[in-house]
Amino acid sequence: MNVVADPTIQPPVATRRGGVRMRTLVRIRWIAIAGQSAAVLFVRFVLGFETPMAICVALIGASILLNLGLTGLLTRQRMATPWEATIQLAFDIIQLSLLVGFTGGIINPFVMFLIAPTTVAAAALPPKNTALLSGLTLICACILTVSAAPLPWFPGNPLDLPPLYRLGLLTAVITGVGFNILYAWRVSIEEDRLRMALAAAEAVLAREQRIAALGGLAAAAAHELGTPLATIQITAKEMVKDLPKDTPAAEDAQLILSQAQRCRDILKSLSSGEAVRDRMHERMSLDALLHEAAGPHALPGVELSVNVSAGDPDAANPPVLTRRQEIVHALGAFIENAASFAESRVDVNAVWSNREITVLVLDDGPGFSEMALAHLGEPYISQREPDSGGGLGLGFFIAKTLVERSGGRVSFDNRALPARGAMVRATWPRAALEASISG
Secondary structure, eight states: OOTTOSTTSOOOOOOSOOOEEHHHHHHHHHHHHHHHHHHHHIIIIISOOOOOHHHHHHHHHHHHHHHHHHHHHSOTTSEEOHHHHHHHHHHHHHHHHHHHHTTTGGGSGGGGGGHHHHHHHHHHSOHHHHHHHHHHHHHHHHHHHHSOOOOOOOTTOOOOOOHHHHHHHHHHHHHHHHHHHHHHHHHHHHHHHHHHHHHHHHHHHHHHHHHHHHHHHHHHHHHHHHHHHHHHHHHHHHHHHHSOTTSHHHHHHHHHHHHHHHHHHHHHHHHHOGGGSOGGGOEEEHHHHHHHHHGGGOOTTOEEEEEEEESOTTOOSOOEEEOOHHHHHHHHHHHHHHHHHOSSEEEEEEEEOSSEEEEEEEEOSSOOOHHHHHHTTSTTOOOSSTTTOOOOHHHHHHHHHHHHHTTOEEEEEEOOTTSOSEEEEEEEEHHHHHHHHHO
């Protein structure tokens, strides 16, 4: 099933990363400056350890100057180019490495903050830039392991940790960089896919709304044009009566009359056609809505059955709904998928009560695989069975999104034995579907 197969709906083009704003980089650096300043002051004046204050102040001051320069010279609202962001993050790595290097090196607990710039890069920058920053981070970590100033500690009792422990700290930094890069990269990939799928869902819904709007526009145009055409027709009739027969002027008047009548016939068919009525105010029964959703997806050799019943003997009158294009489209997508996998039969069963309306789409095909069931509704999850060749990803995601936006919820499962096949259940609060009637 592919809901975006219509050539008028173009799926969004995949892009690598959404980038990062200049303002975001500046704000992150201000947070780092505040944290570094607090740590240096706490170690020096609260713990009482001797620290190279002049060097620390100079390094923190360099970050302050960079931020002030970016604030004054650049538009912070714009997106940073990949290389602008790379240069800024490289500065942050070097600045933090120097600050840590003059205060203990690899045994300084704050060395773990070297992971932060690479995490930002993995989430926002292309792989090449992320790799460069990761390499810079690892080089700095190795240098801090073999060459650094002593850690501020108690006078006369320097803290000298064994080489094996230093190697363990270096390993922790390398592992942390690798894990955070992988984690941020995977999260960013999923975000890109979700953003693209949502854009596709918006395109589907926008197209259906345009079709509905064109229907209402055609009906309005037919109504408005009826009066001037009637006037033209009456005038042409008078001209035909007054003009001598078999003259060019009489023939022209007769032509005007016939063409005006033809225009009125066309407009009459448009205004009376069911396909162009104003669907924003069109009421229909649940049975009619299901037949409209199922009709285009009937396949030869597959029996398509639609059944509507009351789930509660004490329920009130059957629901009267407003035709909503997103619901028709979503149910049609589920029915299309069921018909493509069914062996001989698809059942579309609707049950209504005073509180809910539930639609079940059942087929007698192979059903969903366990792997597919765990991820159905996510974008780009593809196929029921490994060898079936069917797709479930973006189409199911769009249909599920449309149902949820209309106030419903969707679940997927396989039919209980001894029955065979897949089952899609869509449920709405009855009030959610009937509320727009009065609106």
